[in-house]
Amino acid sequence: MINLEIIPFMIVSLIMIVSSILVVKAKDVVHCAFACVVSMLSVAGFYVLLNAQFMAVVQILVYVGGIGVMILFAVMLTGRGQGVE
Amino acid sequence: MVIYDDIMYWLVLIFAESHPYSDWIRGILGGLVIGAVFGGALVMVYLERKFLGDIQSRIGPNRVGGRYGVLQLIADAIKLFTKEDIIPANADKWLFIGAPIVALTSGFLMVAVLPFDYLLINGSYYAVNVTRMDISILYLEAVSGLAVFAIFMAGWGSGSKYSMLGGFRNIAKMIGYEIPLGVSIISVAIMAQSLDIVEIVEAQDFLWNIMIHPLAFIVFGICLVADVGRIPFDQTESEEEIIAGWATEYSGMRWGLAFFAEYLHAVVGSFMVALIFLGGWNGLPIVGNLYIPGIFWLIIKTIMVIMFFIWTRGALPRYRIDQVVDLGWKCLLPLSLLCLVWSTIIGLVFG
Numbered sequence: 001m002i003n004l005e006i007i008p009f010m011i012v013s014l015i016m017i018v019s020s021i022l023v024v025k026a027k028d029v030v031h032c033a034f035a036c037v038v039s040m041l042s043v044a045g046f047y048v049l050l051n052a053q054f055m056a057v058v059q060i061l062v063y064v065g066g067i068g069v070m071i072l073f074a075v076m077l078t079g080r081g082q083g084v085e
Numbered sequence: 086m087v088i089y090d091d092i093m094y095w096l097v098l099i100f101a102e103s104h105p106y107s108d109w110i111r112g113i114l115g116g117l118v119i120g121a122v123f124g125g126a127l128v129m130v131y132l133e134r135k136f137l138g139d140i141q142s143r144i145g146p147n148r149v150g151g152r153y154g155v156l157q158l159i160a161d162a163i164k165l166f167t168k169e170d171i172i173p174a175n176a177d178k179w180l181f182i183g184a185p186i187v188a189l190t191s192g193f194l195m196v197a198v199l200p201f202d203y204l205l206i207n208g209s210y211y212a213v214n215v216t217r218m219d220i221s222i223l224y225l226e227a228v229s230g231l232a233v234f235a236i237f238m239a240g241w242g243s244g245s246k247y248s249m250l251g252g253f254r255n256i257a258k259m260i261g262y263e264i265p266l267g268v269s270i271i272s273v274a275i276m277a278q279s280l281d282i283v284e285i286v287e288a289q290d291f292l293w294n295i296m297i298h299p300l301a302f303i304v305f306g307i308c309l310v311a312d313v314g315r316i317p318f319d320q321t322e323s324e325e326e327i328i329a330g331w332a333t334e335y336s337g338m339r340w341g342l343a344f345f346a347e348y349l350h351a352v353v354g355s356f357m358v359a360l361i362f363l364g365g366w367n368g369l370p371i372v373g374n375l376y377i378p379g380i381f382w383l384i385i386k387t388i389m390v391i392m393f394f395i396w397t398r399g400a401l402p403r404y405r406i407d408q409v410v411d412l413g414w415k416c417l418l419p420l421s422l423l424c425l426v427w428s429t430i431i432g433l434v435f436g
Contacts, residue, residue: 030177031179034180034234034238037234053219053220053224054220054223057223057224057227058223060227060228060230060231061223061227061230064230064231065230065231068234069234069256069259072234072237072256073256076253076256
């Protein structure tokens with residue numbers, strides 16, 4: 001009998017690995033920023049799986065709502081197409 | 086109201102932790118609540134069209150479904166569903182498709198912690214909600230922040246100048262407004278000494294928070310209007326300047342879903358105002374419940390807040406984008422810090 005918690009854990013890990021690879025590998029810098037946001041959100045998923053709801057919510061509040069928006073703000077100020085070549 | 090009590094008694098017996106199927110039935114209730122709030126958003130769209138018509142001396146929808154046009158929305162939805170699904174050639178496909186999904190996800194996640202009533206059964210209290218969380222108010226704040234990404238995705242992904250301007254304006258606006266929103270919520274949480282919405286409402290059974298703490302109500306209300314992007318603060322889609330802002334390139338059901346997500350956000354925001362500041366399911370202050378079930382009080386208050394939103398849309402002009410950012414940083418942020426001081430004083434004196 002395997003522990004059923006392994007299923008959501010594997011889903012969240014898969015999302016996190018794929019999005020983290022995308023952060024480095026994506027062609028468009030905006031895609032990188034959004035992949036970064038998704039990977040931060042999946043960290044919140046890990047916290048929920050560890051029964052640390054407060055940490056999960058603070059992770060969303062600070063990393064996704066604060067730092068993610070700051071990253072997008074920076075991207076928006078640098079202009080489109082940079083880093084594509 | 087015997088029937089209401091019976092239904093609630095039955096529901097709560099199921100929700101009590103000991104019941105073997107409580108998880109499943111909670112899930113079903115979650116679906117029902119999402120459906121109910123979905124319906125609430127539909128009602129809000131209809132009310133908005135009707136009352137805006139009244140405010141502007143028009144009739145509003147009056148053809149489909151009798152004199153009052155109650156079926157107009159269904160006709161509109163059918164029209165949107167049958168329209169061609171266009172993705173612009175210049176668009177960033179993934180962001181363009183993902184934006185309405187993220188917007189709706191944010192709205193539905195917010196619904197999960199809204200409490201609707203609080204019942205005394207067999208000597209213990211049970212809150213009628215999908216998920217009882219002891220940090221529900223932080224959760225609401227965190228999840229509502231995801232909607233910013235949806236609008237930025239739509240703005241950037243559309244590949245058009247107007248959409249991009251809308252998305253940029255949204256980010257510039259929201260950075261200024263999330264902070265006072267959060268601080269005014271936290272100041273209320275300090276007074277109730279809890280981050281749980283259920284306990285915050287419970288603390289208002291004698292006096293509502295709007296009476297003890299009117300400043301936080303004003304700050305929260307203004308920030309909420311900016312958060313859901315309604316008219317004094319809807320620079321992200323101001324039609325005289327940037328066509329429709331981030332929604333310019335959307336058509337058909339994608340447009341419908343994106344706008345529906347906005348209305349969902351507005352309905353959940355109205356619920357938040359009613360719960361946090363207007364006493365939630367408590368009846369009138371001092372007088373009490375007057376034998377009306379709490380859920381009806383909550384719905385009446387929510388509808389009043391929604392009507393207020395509609396009224397501001399009909400009555401107020403739109404701010405310029407730099408004025409909005411100024412208002413957020415130079416006016417609302419200091420006021421919200423003042424709220425924090427005031428609630429700390431109240432907490433020290435009466436807490």
